[in-house]
Amino acid sequence: MTRELRLRILSSIVMLAVVLATTWVGGLAFQALAAVIGLAVFWEWSTMTRLSEVSMRGLALGWLSVVVVAVNAVIGDPALSLPLLCGFTLTIMLMTLLRRWRWWLAGGVFYAGASIVTLAAIRDDDAIGFVAMLFVFVTVWSTDIFAYFVGRTLGGPKLAPRISPGKTWSGAIGGTIAAVIGGYAVTASYFSVSGWWIPVLALVLSICSQMGDLFESFIKRRFGAKDSSQLIPGHGGVMDRVDGLATASFAAFMIAMTVAAVNNGVTDSVGGLLFDFAGR
Incomplete structure (x- = not known):
């Protein structure tokens, strides 16, 4: 194992621990x-x-x-x-x-x-918010991880060769399928889930996550940057790690606001609005 890989793994463990701990505490x-x-x-x-x-x-x-x-x-x-x-x-x-x-x-x-x-x-600052944040995390992380491994294994046509030559359609589809399964599993662990809402929500957030990844790749290519910075040892910058999360979170927030508008401006937490049709 190379020094760079060890550093990358250690950084990943530290980041994951900090994120999950603060998510739990809220x-x-x-x-x-x-x-x-x-x-x-x-x-x-x-x-x-x-x-x-x-x-x-x-x-x-x-x-x-x-x-x-x-x-x-x-x-x-x-x-x-x-x-x-x-x-x-x-x-x-x-x-x-x-x-x-x-x-x-x-x-x-x-x-x-x-x-x-x-x-x-x-x-x-409530229990539903904790589940909602986990749902977004798992959706984004599943997309990233499985898009990488499925893409490397299956290869095939490039998703956006001018922006990010390494990404493939097989990886994008594999990541999306994994996100739907992961998002459903997280929700079903806390609620009695029924219907189509959660799979569709996970599908949308997965697509938005990949769009966010491509968007950051476009910015880096536009300005000739390899990484957004070197803040995180072995990983590059914060944007390199949260590009998909940022767009998925924004999409989840806008979906929740749309649900509130459809329900005549009902006041609820964002998490509550996201799971409004999930059978919770």
Whole structure:
């Protein structure tokens, strides 16, 4: 076993332990984890896209936006998180039009801020939030792991050769099937599941996870970066590890909001809304 592989395995164990422990504890611990992830993501995004070369004032406003969203997620009012994020993003978009900043700035603020808001909202501080967060984790992790191994084993046509030459259609399909099975197993462990909702939800989140992975690959290829950073020994950067999770969490959050709208604005936790049709 090479030194790099040992380092990669050790980092994976530490990351998994921290994530599962804070997910179990919930509350302030998980909110702080979500905030740290979002702040690290924005640092990597701004570094990769070289935002400091265009406007330091714009970058400072971007940092202020993400920090405020992060602090509010940890010690503020959760109901303000989404309005704050949208307000900051729209403000930066307007300033981009007026000052000719790069659109990557507004994109980075929204991407990093949405990671904080949606992760914290899904976990919330109740038992259903714990199950919902596990469901998202297992869906994303199953997709990543099985897409890699099935793709390497079966090969075949490339999924997006210009963006990520290593990904195949066989891997994408294998990862999606594994995500559906994994997501159903997690939910069935806690609820009496019936119907079509959970398999379809896992399918959608798996597809979104893979789209998020491709999106980050596009950014890295666009700016000539191999990894988003070197923050995690043996793994690259935080974005390299949470690209699929960020998009899947955002999709889960938007699905929950849609369910709330369909149910005439019923107030419930995001996890409760996600499992609304699961027979819990």
